[in-house]
Amino acid sequence: MKLAAHEVRCGYGAQDVLRGVSLELREGELYGLVGPNGAGKSTLLRCLYGAQPLSGGEVVLGERPLPRWGRRAIARVLGVVPQRSNPAFPVAVRHFVGMGRFAREPLLGGPTREDERAVDACLAELGLVALADRAVDELSGGEFRRVLIAQALAQEPAVLLFDEPVQQLDLKHQLEVMEFARAFARRAGASALIVLHDLGLAARYCDRLGVLHAGHLVAEGPPDATLTVELLRRVWGVEASLERSPATGALHVVPLREARDA
Amino acid sequence: MPLRRRAPLLALGLAVVLAALVVSLGVGVIDVPFGEVLAILGGRDDGASLHRTLVLDMRLPRAVGALTVGAALGAAGVLLQALLRDALASPTIIGTAQASGFGRVLGVFVGLGYAGSVGLSFVMALAGTLLVLATSRSRRGFPAQTVLLTGVNVGMLFAALIGLLQYLSRDEGQLSRMVLMLLGGLWQVTWAPLAWIAPLAAVLVAAALLLARHLDLLSLGEEDARRLGQHTQSVGTLVLVLACALTSLAVSIAGVIAFVGLVVPHAARRLVGPVHAALLPASALLGGLLVLATDCVARTAAQPNELPLGVLTSLIGVPCFLAVLHSMARKGAAR
Known part of the structure; x- marks a missing residue:
């Protein structure tokens, strides 16, 4: 499914963080969003899934602008792997991942057998089966990152957005996450956008890069031609x-x- | 956790509560043997004994009142803790119960009937809690420290307003009714209001149970819950209304009973874990059990006199609360 930003403007108060950014995430590609600290990468990502009100422009998911999708409907096609998550109570990994199914469960009934099977599949895919009954606050950084990815995957999304997913991960786990992101983007009808600081990883794994600087997209294209x-x-x-x-x-x-x- | 896996645990909890109910009906100034209690409940006794009056007209309404109050407070505590993402939130800590008590007393002061005062108590609970939430809300949700401090202050505000009403009251009878109402106890419980308050509380707990999955999401935090597809604003409002309604029903029956709404969800979380489909019914059952047991002690420990229930729950609750705080402080230090 296509995800596109058209002239997106966004500001905290008077200072604009994004000053008219347009980009399009195409089916089958892994798009890397790079830029120095404070360039507006995370803000743009939040705009792309409707967590941040825009002061101008629009975000289009599939054929419809984002505001015309319901929140549940968005969660069924668009998954987000956030930088962090702090559940108030230490739930088990299986349950935490299961909350990714929320938008697909009956509104008041809770998870069905089908949802449980989907969660099992996600746990298996991210190598979390052995950790399924551990509390989420007992995990290492790398393990919890995999749990966050599994939760987003449980949404069965067509589009995945990653917010700096390799930050504070060791080399092995960085590769693991990047391999997963690329493999996901290659699935039928899927695409993924990933916010990165490490330009080497971005150049190696992403099909296209977008370079954000002071609220503008200043360069875009295949890594070799862009950097x-x-x-x-x-x-x-x-x-x-x-x-x-x-x-x-x-x-x-x-x-x-x-x-x-x- | 799906229902099929919860059912045995739920049945066990219900059985324990029912057994406690039978025991509580038997003990008192005059002990009634349990066999006879069962016979009376089943309508298999001679039909006119002193024991029958004692069990059905005096002890049963009181026991049902205790179960209702405990279940309502236990559930309200779980709802507020999920909404605020804070294990220290409870109706008395954040001022909901005091506001509700003020509404109840105000109803008496202006001469409203029972149902009218209960309604006013609900309105005040909502107003007080909204005041706390509106004051302490930040861009990233509800910071625990701010909520607790605001709650304590709003609680004091309503305690002061209650004092003002009592001072302004010119009528001795009215004054004594106000004081007794808020002392925290079940000796004044009668069937007439209980006949609609208990079912209403049961319906509200059932409604909360329907929202169990939403409570799981809500306690992830607003940002995460929205990302996963929840309409956090409307669900949050609904949870707030349910918590305030349950609190005001409990306060209407028994006055301000502190610590049940705080300690019970903690204990229940230890027993069945943090998943709300299990936690909510467990808290309701455990809350009912705790208030029923405490009320039995209140009735029987100092015979023929009676200890105030609110005082007893505080005597049990404060050490539990301190233990929770201590363990949280130690966990915090370890991080």
């Missing part, structure tokens, strides 16, 4: 060398020093 020394200087304010990794064939960014005039 340039000039862009890194202008947007991130660093002198960097771009090298191609012989092992992966992907661009690798080596930051050298702060640029004199950012």
